[in-house]
Amino acid sequence: MEKLETLLERHFGYRSFRPLQREVIDQVMAGGDAVVLMPTGGGKSICYQLPAVALDGLTVVVSPLIALMKDQVQALQGNGIAAAYLNSTLGFTEEQAIEEQLHTGALKLLYVSPERLFQPGLLDRLQELRVRLIAVDEAHCISTWGHSFRPEYQQLKVLKQRFPQVPVIALTATADKAVRGDIATSLGLRDPHVFVSSFDRPNLSLAVLPGQDRYKAIERIITRHAGKCGIVYCTSRAGTEKLAAKLQNAGVIAEHYHAGLEAAERSRVQDDFIQGKVHVICATIAFGMGIDKGDVRFVVHYNMPGTLEGYYQEIGRAGRDGKPAETVLFYSYADVQTHMHFADEIEDERYREVVIAKLERMKEYAEAQMCRRRVLLSYFSEEAVGSCGNCDVCKDPPQYFDGTVLAQKALSAVARSLGQLSISVLVDVLRGTHSPEVQGKAWQRLRTFGAGRDTSVFAWVLFIQQFIQLGLLEVDYRDHHHLKVTPLGGAVLRGEHTVQLVTPETVKERQARSKAERKVQVAQPSSDTADLVDVLKELRRIISREIGKPAYIVFSDASLLDMAEKRPASLAAFRTVSGVGDHKASLYAERFLAAIEGWRRGGAGVGGRA
Numbered sequence: 001m002e003k004l005e006t007l008l009e010r011h012f013g014y015r016s017f018r019p020l021q022r023e024v025i026d027q028v029m030a031g032g033d034a035v036v037l038m039p040t041g042g043g044k045s046i047c048y049q050l051p052a053v054a055l056d057g058l059t060v061v062v063s064p065l066i067a068l069m070k071d072q073v074q075a076l077q078g079n080g081i082a083a084a085y086l087n088s089t090l091g092f093t094e095e096q097a098i099e100e101q102l103h104t105g106a107l108k109l110l111y112v113s114p115e116r117l118f119q120p121g122l123l124d125r126l127q128e129l130r131v132r133l134i135a136v137d138e139a140h141c142i143s144t145w146g147h148s149f150r151p152e153y154q155q156l157k158v159l160k161q162r163f164p165q166v167p168v169i170a171l172t173a174t175a176d177k178a179v180r181g182d183i184a185t186s187l188g189l190r191d192p193h194v195f196v197s198s199f200d201r202p203n204l205s206l207a208v209l210p211g212q213d214r215y216k217a218i219e220r221i222i223t224r225h226a227g228k229c230g231i232v233y234c235t236s237r238a239g240t241e242k243l244a245a246k247l248q249n250a251g252v253i254a255e256h257y258h259a260g261l262e263a264a265e266r267s268r269v270q271d272d273f274i275q276g277k278v279h280v281i282c283a284t285i286a287f288g289m290g291i292d293k294g295d296v297r298f299v300v301h302y303n304m305p306g307t308l309e310g311y312y313q314e315i316g317r318a319g320r321d322g323k324p325a326e327t328v329l330f331y332s333y334a335d336v337q338t339h340m341h342f343a344d345e346i347e348d349e350r351y352r353e354v355v356i357a358k359l360e361r362m363k364e365y366a367e368a369q370m371c372r373r374r375v376l377l378s379y380f381s382e383e384a385v386g387s388c389g390n391c392d393v394c395k396d397p398p399q400y401f402d403g404t405v406l407a408q409k410a411l412s413a414v415a416r417s418l419g420q421l422s423i424s425v426l427v428d429v430l431r432g433t434h435s436p437e438v439q440g441k442a443w444q445r446l447r448t449f450g451a452g453r454d455t456s457v458f459a460w461v462l463f464i465q466q467f468i469q470l471g472l473l474e475v476d477y478r479d480h481h482h483l484k485v486t487p488l489g490g491a492v493l494r495g496e497h498t499v500q501l502v503t504p505e506t507v508k509e510r511q512a513r514s515k516a517e518r519k520v521q522v523a524q525p526s527s528d529t530a531d532l533v534d535v536l537k538e539l540r541r542i543i544s545r546e547i548g549k550p551a552y553i554v555f556s557d558a559s560l561l562d563m564a565e566k567r568p569a570s571l572a573a574f575r576t577v578s579g580v581g582d583h584k585a586s587l588y589a590e591r592f593l594a595a596i597e598g599w600r601r602g603g604a605g606v607g608g609r610a
Contacts, residue, residue, distance in 0.1 A: 007053055008046070011079050013559075013581035018043040020197045025051055028133060028167045033192035035139070035184050036171045037380075039199050040316030044171045045072060048135035052109045053081060057132035058102070061111045062156060064138050069111045071550075076109060078553040080583030085111035086122070089263075102129060114152045123162055131166055134159055136187065139170035140309070143182035153186075160188040168192075173316065174309035177381050178477045199312070199380045203319045204327050206372040206391035208365075211332025214302060215246065221298055221328060222252055222280060229273065230298035232282045233314055235338065239302065244282040257283040275541055275551045285310065294321035294558035300328045304335040306342070307358040308365055308379050321558050331366040357481055364465050369398050369502040378471030383488050403501030404492065406452065406463055407472060411485050411493045413448040414473065419484045426483060427460045459504045466501055532564040532599050539595045543588065554588065555579060567596055 004025060008014050017025075020038065024047040027034045038044045052059035063069045069085045076083035084098045084107055101107045102125070116122065136142070142153040160168055170183050170192075184192050209217055218232060234240045237258040244256035255269045255278045272278040274293050281287060285305075299318040305311040311329070319325030339359050346352040361379065368375050373388035387394045413429050414421055420441070421429065428435045429443050432450025443449065452460060464483075467473045472489035476482050491497045537551075537560060544551040555563070559579035568574040574589045 004050060004054060008050055010582045011053055011081060012046065012050070013079075013575075013577070013579045013584065014046075015576075018046075020195050021046055021050075024169070024195050027193050027195075028169050029054065031165075031167050033167055033184075033189040034169045035180055035189070035192050035194045036169060036197075037175050037180060037195065038171070038173060038197040039201065040173045040313055041320040042173070042197050044137075044173070047171065048133060048169055049076065049081070049109065051133055055132040057130035058105075058107060058126075059109045059133040059135065060126060060131055061109060061135045061137060062114055062117060062159075063111055064114060064141055064153070066113060068137075069113065071552075073109075073111055074549055074553050078549065078584065079581055081109070082107050083109040083111065086116045087111075087113040088116065099125075105130070114156065118152075118155055123158070127162060131163055134163060134166055134168045136168065136170045138172060139183045139187075140172040140175045140179050142170075142186045143175070143179045157186060157188045160190070174313045176309070176379060176477075177474070179309075181478070196381070199377055199382050200373070200384070201316065201319065202373075202388065202390060203322055203324050204315060204390075205324070206315075206327055206376075206388075208329045208331050208368075208372070208392060211330050211334065214330045215243075217328070217330070218243075218247075218300055218302075219250065221300060221326065222247070225297045225326070227279065228297040229276065229278075229293070229295060230280050230300065231287070231296060231314075231317060232280060232300045232302055233287075233305075234282060234284060235303040235335070237284060240282040240284060243302065244280075247280060247282070252280055253278055254280040254282060257281050257287040259284065259286040271550050274557075275544075276537060276557075285314065293317075293552070294556060294561070295323075296320065296325065298326040298328070300330070302330055303338075304329060304331050304362065304366060306339045306355070306362060308362050308376065309358075311362065311365075312376060312380075321561060329366060336363055353481070354477055357475065357477060361468075361475070364469065368469055369393060370466060370469060374471070375469040378469060378474075381471075381474070381486075383471055398502045400500040401503055402498060403463065403466075404498045406455070406501065407467055407489075407492050407499040408495075409448060409451045410460075410464060410467060411472060411489050413446060413451070414483050415485050415493065416446050416448060417443065419476070419479070420482050422481055423461070423464055423483065426464060427457055430455070430460055431457065456504070462504055463501055467499075470499065472499070529561075529564045532567070532596070533560055535595055535599050536560045536563060536592065539591060543591070555584070563592065563596070567600070568593065569597065 004022070008017065021043055024034055024036050028048070028051050036044060036047055048059060048061065066087050066089060069087060073083045073085045082101070084101060086095065086098060102110065112122070136156060142156060168187060168189055170187055170189070172183070175183065180194055184194070222230065232243060234243060237260050240256040240258050244254045247254035255272065257266060257269050269278065269281070270287070273281050296318045299315045301311065301314070305314065315327040318327055336359070340356070343352055343355045343359065346355060365372065365375050371387040371394050372391040374384040377384040409430060410426060413426055421443070425435070425437045425443065428438050429446060429449055430452035432453045434444060438444055464473070467489070468475065471486055472492055473483045474486050476484050485493065488497070492499055540551050540554045540560065543554050556579055559577060562578045566573065566577060568577060571585065571589050571593070574580060574593055575585055
């Protein structure tokens with residue numbers, strides 16, 4: 001078998017692995033199951049696409065998103081890798097052609113929707129083939145603790161029953177500790193290795209603004225990023241249409257996108273955005289999954305999402321090229337009420353409680369008076385030491401004090417209860433309140449009972465929220481939302497770390513006044529590089545029309561920017577561009593090299609063949 005690094009460069013045009021990719025691939029190549037948690041843009045797909053190329057047989061990829069499935073198959077085909085998909089969009093003749101490819105062993109990857117997977121006969125047919133790897137994408141959908149629960153995903157546990165010797169890899173960009181465990185259990189994975197990549201995206205600035213005057217604030221954001229691309233997420237379809245129309249009237253090249261549009265119109269809007277013809281997309285959460293566009297300079301949430309998982313996934317579409325990008329969340333209590341209304345309509349009481357608890361964590365993030373990046377990272381069980389300096393709170397820091405003793409009191413109470421206290425009961429214990437919940441469990445016998453009676457209820461609630469946001473405590477959704485002491489909390493309890501808290505007075509002052517909008521300085525490429533990028537984008541547009549495929553199938557924006565910065569003058573130099581593998585080099589090197597040379601000489605056309 002060829003070295004994995006050789007296959008990575010030949011087929012995908014990358015010279016090295018991203019963090020954790022190699023470890024994940026080694027696990028599944030050795031026949032082991034895996035749960036992979038990587039942020040948006042972290043390179044999850046390589047973790048099963050490269051093994052699919054290396055292994056002698058078929059890799060089956062279960063994906064819930066038809067648009068994403070199509071995009072990934074086209075991208076694989078663009079790299080010269082035999083891939084196909086089965087879902088409800090295909091006709092009888094197309095399905096027959098794919099069946100023939102399966103029969104002859106011509107395919108390396110087969111993408112299939114969960115609904116299509118369980119149609120009569122397909123699983124039996126797959127068992128007749130040499131399936132070597134199974135990947136379950138967007139695996140958080142399998143968990144009732146997740147933010148996008150899909151009941152049909154519960155049936156996927158049959159995969160391990162039908163293919164007991166085949167390694168299964170479950171992948172997601174957003175899952176807290178409860179969801180990770182539920183994924184492994186629900187899929188019936190055998191001693192899976194859980195890989196958790198860092199969720200830290202330091203190039204993204206984070207800011208929360210009050211919900212008043214949102215449109216004026218959005219106009220200022222767009223002006224700061226004039227001519228650049230951005231996404232504005234809205235809760236409703238009507239909201240996307242109204243905002244897009246208003247921006248269009250103001251001279252912004254904007255479009256709206258939601259699931260109610262015809263498929264052809266959604267594809268047109270998406271392709272125009274990827275190619276840079278549309279600068280601003282006003283969209284519901286239906287937009288964005290799997291889009292390979294690196295130069296999104298801002299993501300705005302017109303309305304607050306219902307979960308931190310969804311919020312993180314959506315802001316992750318900004319700055320995928322690693323350059324500075326801006327994220328802004330507008331927050332109003334009306335948004336909280338809207339989500340609560342949706343939650344109240346959920347019939348399953350257990351799931352409804354989870355939805356409400358996650359909404360509360362989202363609300364706490366929006367109201368946080370400490371480094372927002374630390375709040376996000378602690379939610380995903382990643383410890384962050386120190387403040388980021390790139391969020392609105394860090395840029396306008398509140399007043400802090402040494403809260404180590406207060407933290408130790410709360411952590412001691414949680415530890416002595418063996419992790420059986422909710423936030424409200426913890427406050428009762430610390431305040432020495434003989435509430436029914438306290439007396440029912442005899443928590444008044446704890447040594448820490450009444451240890452914080454000199455601190456107000458308001459202050460204790462505020463402090464406990466900060467302990468959670470700092471990663472000292474975590475909420476266990478699987479255990480009645482009880483609090484648990486984290487390893488970092490244990491270090492504080494042992495006196496190994498100090499804790500800085502925001503004073504209640506500061507919080508009251510900051511809540512009483514609206515926060516001023518902060519500007520974010522965005523690094524711009526040099527003017528000549530930007531000019532060459534435009535030339536290369538035009539050539540990409542011409543080629544995409546010739547082959548009848550979206551522009552990003554030719555090259556991603558990140559590849560074009562790397563190409564413009566390196567300005568290769570030979571085939572060997574062209575092969576050093578990120579995303580250029582053997583297949584794409586053979587197809588496109590001559591024309592792109594000619595375009596770069598023409599640009600150097602002062603303007604040869606890009607359309608003709610050299």
